[in-house]
Amino acid sequence: MAPVPSHSAVVDELERTAEAVLPQSVADFVRGGAGDELTLGWEREAFGEYALRPLVLGGVDRPDLSTTMLGSRVSLPVAVAPMAYQRLVHPAGERATTEAAGRAGALTVVPMLSSVCLEEVIGAATGPLWFQLYPLRDREVVADLARRAERAGYQALVLTADAPRLGTRRRDLRNGFALPPGVEPVNLPRRVGTVAEVDGAGESAIALHAEATHDATFGWEDLARLCDRTALPVVVKGVLCAEDARRAADMGAQGVIVSSHGGRQLDRAVPSLHALPEVVEAVGDRCEVYLDGGVRHGTDVLIAAALGARAVFTGRPLLWALAVGGADAAVDLLARLRGELEEAMVLTGRAGLTDLDGLLRRRRKDWAC
């Protein structure tokens, strides 16, 4: 196993180290995006559009980084995004990320397509846990997973709404991406959980599975039904505009995650950071608003918070950490984000995450229209 990078290692270094230890097809699966990967790049670039406007002599020594996420208090406003098949990068998979998040004071979203079963993951949790669902053709499976998550003690459901079908991920097709033995969607019953064999380049196991199971006709009424039938709050993930955010709130969702799925679905989709202000304006206090996509530094967290995100999620960096050094490296990564966020708040003179008025300046205005 490669050495764990020091606490100060930048995420780029973590990515390089992880890519050296992972099989190339897995490294590509993690880092890749849809189409020409334009949105993937824009997600990072969007943060570079903002500059910080610091206040001095405000006496901020120990800023308060805590927030609540649907009533659960977290000491860090950075949560773990749902990511399928984490045993691809480490044998402890979702158990390790969940353990790490708990140790770091963060919330975790466990994916429907986890490679460790949802009841077992909760055994590793010391922090709040939400469970993610995809809209499947077999509605009974979705309803059953929602019931299982509720019984097991998850605190919310996250419906991923931006994947009526899978975006074309050329890296996976080129690599003939297949799941290795021992990595399976273990939460799913056999009838929807069998991942087809891949016949070499030109096919991807993930794409074939999604094609066989996802349901593009799943609509707002289905969301309303899900909200009605579960005692858990429902969060809609993958919202990128005001009208969808309003609709989600109308149908009973209590939160939305502004997300382009990390550039893995619709290429040329607006990057989430630029969609965030209109969503915040549209739903105000009717819904909690979160963001994911491209979050790599403490200053990214601060920028998203200043634009109205209650907390952010991070994805790929956690998988790179897991690949390099398991749960300990994931704790280090989250601790580094905590340290960077704290430093940024002290240096901008901000005592808490609700005290961010006037913090941002746009470097250019070219995304506004």
Ligand SMILES: Cc1cc2nc3c(=O)[nH]c(=O)nc-3n(C[C@H](O)[C@H](O)[C@H](O)COP(=O)(O)O)c2cc1C
């Ligand atoms: C390897 C991988 C697997 C993912 N699997 C899922 C998934 O099963 N469900 C889901 O809603 N989002 C999934 N996502 C998207 C993430 O939840 C999140 O939106 C995205 O990774 C955020 O961008 P970031 O990686 O730049 O932080 C996945 C992302 C990656 C990188």
